[in-house]
Amino acid sequence: MSALRFVLGDQLTRSIPTLNGLDPAADVVLMAEVMDEATYVPHHKQKIAFLFSAMRHFADGLRAEGVKVDYVRLDDEGNTGSFTGELERAARRHLPDAVFVTEPGEYRVAEEIDGWRTRFNVPIHVRPDDRFFCSTVDFARWAEGRKSYRMETFYRSMRERTGLMMKGGAPEGGRWNFDADNRKAWPPGETPPQRLRFAPDEATREVIDLVERRFPKHFGTLDDFGWGVTREQALASLDDFATRCLPSFGDYQDAMRAGEPFLYHATLSPYINAGLLTAREVVDRAIREYEAGRVPINAAEGFLRQILGWREFIRGVYWHRMPEYKDGNALGAARSLPTFYWTGDTPMNCLHNAIEDTKRQAYAHHINRLMVTGNFALIAGIAPAEIEEWYLVVYADAYEWVELPNVHGMATFADGGLMSSKPYAGGGAYIDRMSDYCKGCSYSPKVKSGPKACPFNYLYWAFLIRNAPKLQHNARMAMPYRTLARWDDKRKAGLVAEADAFLDSLPTGYP
Known part of the structure; x- marks a missing residue:
């Protein structure tokens, strides 16, 4: 019996279920x-280059083991441009008795794979993706009967279930969550560590040339490409983070600094989401560093919460609520995405820095994503589908399963509070407190209205005024709505008019 084993581009894990039971003498791996996949949204050039190069290196690793690999390159003659078309061609070439594939990460691909069972006259075996701590079935059991989902509740259940950072049935250190210790601003004068980056090898340079040639109008630049593209490089990045950055990760995980996109953040998400690293080994390494006394508990727990808590949680929400989930728009946001999201050309220095870093690196850490680009989209009333597509386009770690709930549920509150107890809306004061962006800005976070005012200030209050019918009874929004209650109608109308005038002045659309 021969099998055709189809490994997708975000499944670059040697232990992926597709390859379980592989017979090198009879089976063929298709990639x-x-x-x-490169154009269902116009992905950042670096994401395409990263994945294609990583796929080619993964295939070379299999060949070195003696595995037969049928690898189709983008420019190969006859490439149909689709997974289904390439499976059909490969089935004609190899006449397999069965096809094996691991369940994909995105709903649209799952629908495509579902169609294979009726299209092909060969058994199609879709195996569960076991690289997550929580299966989609287990998440559905946890979610059953709940009107809303809260990550903290889910996270605690996962701690108990896995035993990670638990001692005698209680959380390590006597607390589930050390987040209150992880909100320090970046210290003036401190220089972040230089991060491990990798010079492109010959194969990667070939892919970079391909991407520049085939996708010249896609977002981003390849000039600073430094992502690892092999398992060995991903492991080196994990070691670099664990030894040099994790000890201070907790303290400064919410900090932002102009021209410094990485700070102490892991930058491991592209590797984990593509399969070059597994969530289990990343978490285990962080806990070993803590147990050896090299990392404080707030850093270890904060990192564990991002992987075991948030990452698993949003994947569960995605698969439990799709496909209807993406269509929600609880606040009725309808504005078009401003052009500066693509160009970075804006006098708002925080947005300029976050977008420029993203153009150069295909990366921004979670506070830039949530409280700068996401916060602006929320309080400006950008249509959820438009800002969701932007996030899917611009980051090397973005796949719909991880991007959509983050943006739809947390950044834009488009699900009406299913997975977040309040909108993450804020004015200029938060950005000023957690970054140095405001020092180089044309606007002042201390000015509330007028031409010198930080737009985040009047946009924030206008957002609250417009959405008062839906938000004013939210207990976590009580304080700002008490403030609004003391303002007269004239003041409120002036803020809304100022916000509307500013937003109406912004060009929209892809340049």
Whole structure:
């Protein structure tokens, strides 16, 4: 019996279920670079280059083991541009008795794979993706009967279930959550560590040339490409983070600094989401560093919460609520995405820095994503589908399963509070407190209205005024609404008019 084993581009894990039971003498591994996956949104050039190069290196590693690999490059003659088309061609070439694939990370691909069972006259075996701590079935059991989902509740259940950072049935250190210790601003004068980056090898340079040639109008630049593209490089990045950055990660995980996109953040998400690292080994390494006394508990727990808590939680929400989930728009946001999201050309220095860093690195850490680009989209009333597509386009770690709940549920509150107890809306004061962006800005976070005012200030209050019918009874929004209650109608109308005038002045659309 021969099998065709289809490994997708975000499944670059040697232990992926697709490859379980592989018979090198009879089976063939299929991998394909297809135009559909590069263009269903116009992905950042670095994301395409990272994945294609990582796929090619993964295939070389299998060949070195003696595995037969049928690898289809983007520019190969006859490439159909789709997973289905390439499976069909490969089935004609190899005449397999069965096809094996691991369940994909995105709903649209799952629908495509579902169609294979009726299209092909060969058994299609779709195996569960076991690289997560919580299966989609287990999440559905946890979610059953709940009107809303809260990550903290889920996270505690996962701690208990896995035993990670638990001692005698209680959380390590006597607390579930050390987040209150993780909100320090970046110290003036401190220089962040230089991060481990990798010079492109010959294979990666070939892919970079391909991407520049085939996707010249896609967002971003390849000039600073430094992502690892092999398992060995991903492991080196994990070691670099664990030894040099994790000890201070907790303290400064919410800090932002102009021109410094990485600070002490892990920058491991592209590797984990593509499969070059597993969530289990990343978490285990962080806990070993803590147990050895090299990392404080607030850093270790904060990192564990991001992986075991948040990452698993949003994947569960995605698969439990799709496909209807993406269509929600609880606040009725309808404005078009400003052009500066693509160009970075804005006098708002925080947004300029976050977007420029993203153009150069295909990366921004979570506070830039939530409280700068996400916060602006929320309080400006950007249509959820438009800002969701932007996030899917611009980051090397973005796949719909991780991007959509983060943006739809947390950044834009478009699900009406299903997974977040309040909108993450804020004015200029938060950005000023947690960054140095405001020092180089044309606007002042201390000015509330007028031409010198930080737009985040009047946009924030206008957002609250417009959405009062839906938000004013939210207990976590009580304080700002008490403030609003003391303002007269004229003052409120002036803020809304100022916000509208500013937003109406912004060009929209892709340049």
